[in-house]
Structure formats: structure tokens, C-alpha cells
Amino acid sequence: MKFGHHGGNHPVKDIDNNTVMITAQNHGFAVDEASMPATLRVTHKSLFDGTLQGIHRTDKPAFSFQGHPEASPGPHDAAPLFEHFIELIEQYRKTAK
Template structure:
């Protein structure tokens, strides 16, 4: 999929798979993230969203290649919660935005995917 220009939005395991496919590594967390009400910061905007989480592994930020940027981090433990490829229409989020724990907190994640799909079909 990364060899194409098809937009990719990885969620949870998809986040870890995008990182691995990009050359990064994952690591087993001492304490996984499970349940709702996990605060995650959007690095570029400085805003915080409340998310649902269910994972025991995290992407190792120190192993990210130059073409992957950090987009989101956990405010609980600083673990990586989002990445974006700078050379492909691909990004990912560790939590479960489809669970929608905050009223509209995660809507921008889906809006970005719609934008990428519309740009591809334009």
C-alpha cells in the first residue's frame, strides 16, 4: 500500500504496522493503555483530545526514520500516539477514534482522511 498514493489511516494495530512498514520498531509497554479517558496531545496544535485506548505495545519514537513525523503523544506517559509520513498520504493513531469518548475530540483525525481521499480523487 505504501508503494501507491492511496491514502492510509492506520488505527491501533494499523498505527504500529505503519510504523513498522516505515522502518520503525515497536516495544512492549510496562503498562498498556486500556479503557477510555486517555488524554492525548496534538503536537502541532497543542490541543488535547480524550481518547479510548486498548494496546500493550507502542511505537519506539527513537527508531522513527526521517520521513515520519510525530503528530500525537500520550499525556499519561509520553508514548507515541500518532505519526505521519512526510512522503506519502499516510498517517496513524494508536488509540481508537471510532470509539469517540470525547464529544468531537477525534473528528479532526477523520476529517484529515477525508481530505486526503478527496485530494487523491481531484
């Protein structure tokens, strides 16, 4: 990543829902999509430079988002991230032994 993402008002596309959220960012590194294992899929991309902003495990109830959803610059744009986290917890509770 030549330049980092710093500050608010960074547009990020949710690939699954084809929506855009306004996010707060503060990082200087990004995951190289070509280096990802088959157990990861891309969920979010920066509309500024196309870098990965979100990934989801296909074999485990886990995901990652490269930004600060708690900053809520949207102010509700990142709510689906928290909702998805709660969904994963509820699904895990149903299947955990």
C-alpha cells in the same frame, strides 16, 4: 511499554494543533520514536506517559493513530482525525493519474 493503555479517558496531545483530545485506548505496544525513519513525524503523544499515539508519513498520504477514535469518549475530540483522513483522500484524488 511497561503498562498498556486500556479503556477510555486517555488524554492525547495533538502536537500540530497544540490541543488535547480524550481517547479510548486498548494496546500494549508503542512505537519507539528513536527508531522512526525520516519519512515519519510524530503528531500525537500520550499525556499519561509520553508514548507516541500518532504518526504521519511525510512522503505519502498516510497517517496512523494508536487509539479508537470511533469510540468518541470526547465525544467530538477525535473528529479532526476523520476530517484529516477525508482531506488526504481528496488531495490524492486531485493528484492521482
